[in-house]
Amino acid sequence: MKVINKASASVLGLIFMGSSVFAQSLADAKKAIDAEQYQKAKSMLKNLTVTQSSKDENYFYLGLVYLKQDYADSAKLTFNKGLAVNPKSALNMVGLGTVDRIDKNEASAKANFDRAIAAAGKDDKPYIYVAKAYLIKPYMSKEAIAILEKAKTVGNGAKDPELFVTLGDAYRSQSDNSNAYVNYNQATSLDPNSPVIPVNIGVVWKQANNYEDATKQFQDALTKDPNFGPAYRELAESDLQQAKSDPKVASAKIKEGADYYKKYLDLTDRSPESRMRYADFLIQAGDYKGLEAEATALAQGDRAKSNLRVYRYQAYAAYENGNYAAGLTAINTFMKEADPKRIIPRDYLYLGRLQLKTGQDSLGIRSLRKALELDTTQVDLYGEIAASLYSKQKFIEAADAYDTYIKKSRAHKLSDYVNLGRSYFYAYGAQEENFAKTNVKADTSLLTKADTAFSYVNHKVAAPIPSITLLRAYVADARETDRQNNYKGYAKPFYEEYINLVAPKNPTDEPTKKSLVGAYAYLGYYYEFVAKDEAKAAENWGKAKELDPTNKQVQGYFSRKGGGAGKGK
Template identity: 45%
Template sequence: MKMTKKAITLSLGLVVMGSASFAQSLADAKKAIDAEQYQKATTMLKALVKSQASKGENYFSLGDVYLRRDYLDSARAAFTQGITADPKNALNYVGLGQADLISNNAASAKTNFDKAIEVASRKDFTPYLYIGKAYLSTDKPDFAAALPNLQKAEELDANDKEPETFVALGDYYALQKKNSEALQNYMRALSINSALYRSTVQIGRMYKESRAFTDAEAELKPVVAADPNYGPAYRELAELYMQWANQEPQNFDAKAADALTNYKKYLDLTDKSYDSRLRYAQFLFYARDFKGLEQETSELATINPNDPKNLVVLRLRGYSAYENKNYPQSLQYMKDFFAKVKDTSRIQAADYLYLGRAQLQAQDSSALKNVIKSVEMDSTNVEALADIAKSYFEAKDYPKAISTYEIVNRINPAGKGSLYNYYYYGTASYFYYGKAYNAKLNPSKDILVKADSAFAKLAQLSPSTIDAYLWRARINYFKDSDTDPQGLAVPFYQQYADSASVYPAEKQTAAIKKNMVEAYNSIAGFAFSKNDKVKAKLFWDKALAIDPNSANALEGIKSLTAAPARAAGKK
């Protein structure tokens, strides 16, 4: 069968290495596979295929390594050669069946699996074991097909000689989050072979996925203590510490550093393959080491430029360039990424987020649309949308600030940053209405109603934020009638003044004192408009006690002896 160019290149690279430096033992090769030292295992198995050409299991193990490395054509070739060399060995039929499953050809897989059982001894449990494992190995495991085969393997292995059967059963249950059943089977495997580190690592992974981080660490650390060269344990420790870091923000830096340290050890002990380095690059992103990510992805981009997985590299280059403030380069990478993605289901929320952020830096009008897409896919990106809303506010583009904050507040009604979001939404609405009012454009008071609701929500979430009462007063002043005001602002001005007056003297800043003068003058002014001179004088005196030079208060006191006041229009 024709091999892929990728597989041919690999083969040529390995031939020159020879095999003298590796023990010619299938057991050693399997140990290398378990330790995820796939290049080493491939070289050993190539040598075994030459020296023991009639032994079918050598071909099967070689094909298995190719499958693990996504070299499907090479795997099929190895299995086919194995069948020719040893037609009675069932495992190569299983290998072909697994390749069929990867190719989404379930019917052909079933044919090959049936052939494996046909040629095997009736008491041989291994075909059933590997058929069960094959059904679990795909992106969408076929649990219904896997279980009967694993159970048959356990039944035929009456003396429980093969711990791998119980590891596979453990995987079967763990993949379905049935942790109790999974743990029982992993422990049975360890009771047969206590040095079966993969079983312990799987237990640690299971605890990690249940967020029992301390228990996971307690399982994994003894593995690396017992065998410092067992790479998969370091990988799982890295995954554990990265997840732990995200769950404990206060310890993020230390845990993220532990994650990177362990993943580097994993890389040093394994093949430093393209796939493992790609995963390391993702770790660098999660650990926020953007300088390191930029360097790693720059190297990865040259290794397999035509590999479909290089899209992930391109994505990460866009992310790291943005975080390193290289905005034009980030925008170019993200544009290239979107141009090359054929399967839109592979586009993530973060892709739209970084594209939108880079476009925002370039003042591209598409920025808002893409950030909104990212938020619709993942609401945790709402902070980025709030940043855009704030940029509109600072540019005094109040209509865009209002419409953007409306989306933000709908998605994030009480989460991180929500207090600021309500504040800026309310003030943007106030300024927008005031500008339109002064221009005599007759703006809708619905704008004020929504602004008032925003500050009411702010006061509800944070009663100590007394500025919410001040802004409610200002908004309700505009909501009031121009010709016959009802004093809608007065209760809120009073609430602000009462709240501020109980502050200790050292906390009564110049801004707070200025706002208290505004509140007292406004309360006095409304009282005077209703001919309540006693109340008016009381509050003007309070304003003058804070600011003896308050022009409004001085003028108000003077007006107490003048003719009766009329209701004033808006200013």
């Protein structure tokens, strides 16, 4: 046996230690990726691309981290470096195809994926990562499932737990939770110690609103790895979902969820990416004070410049907290500097809201319409558009928006029918006023639509609302086409109903008294000049006089009858 001196032993020890570290480093980096410790993973992988620069796999996983951090340009550059090292690197071909999918270049993506599969040989991983790319929105779940089924016949595919996890993800994206569950269980049998799999199973239960079993799975993941951050994130988002579905537990669940999310941040290096995901959680939770604080912290130094989403968070928080000028500055910066592919419908929503709040009404409505164009499910925006148009006295457009809002949104209220009716009624009035200029008669169908809206309201409530009955009286009176020679008295039943609703309560507030005087005056005129019933006319004018003897119409009546209105009783 040769004797190895201490110096040689030390050198050999370092060599053996180093080879062991490098042999495990990629696995450790992948474990860090699964745990969403992206800064840690990136540091390890950057080191590997230096110390093991000939291994194309290192470049692929580094590029993958860049994609997860939303740095597609850096990812593409890294994948190309991997191909420079090995032109036949199937994984880096997949990486380029994934960038293509993010950039919505499906033809180029498919070409890269086809190249990757042709170069994959007996390696099932390229198949798996093509499938993962297909599961980036918009989901191509069928394509993902098809390629994963092929992967089962390639190399070690049938025994690769990552394949079955991805297959579970694909079925879950189709809301086929039964098949998702089957594949996650198969993955568990292949890798029973993985914390990734119980988290995915927990998400299935969460989607089914089975929070108890979901929580058990997330806790199981933490039993396997107490530092597995995604389990805490899912616990937080499960709490948020419960809060939205059950107001009784909302406050407690949101607080608990926020605590879980802070643990998630602590376990993921509090990287900007993790914190921005927390910011997304705060938006969903409606905690805009918390969002403002987080956005302010994220904006320190050059972070806002390195990731423009910080401006998005500043804008959302500023709007919700009433800082409209600051919010408009932030959202304008984001919209100007962000890649158009990164702008989402909600950005146009907040841009529009902030423009409306700062007096830029036309631009605001245009931005809200853009948000609707990009996401037709955001039907509640019609309500905001309608309210803005109404406030600017654009009544026809407001009526159209209210009508659409009522038909499409489940959030509409009876007050929206009132505003719909008012919009139609005021639109008719505006047309009447413009008749001298346009020589176009007002559209009487607007009155029918207005009365239909008001009638709906009073039929939906337990007892008629006096103010709605009064509006129906105004609409009915507007239908009179010949006030001088053929007055029909269309408003009479509505004014009578209004009086019956209001007069017994002996109103003391001036607006109601004024309306009541108007109702009596209408009936007074009707009985005096249309029905020719002097007794009824005197009765109604007398009641009007009791309420307001100074009213000019009242005084006119008593002057016609040869006496002053007097001062009342």
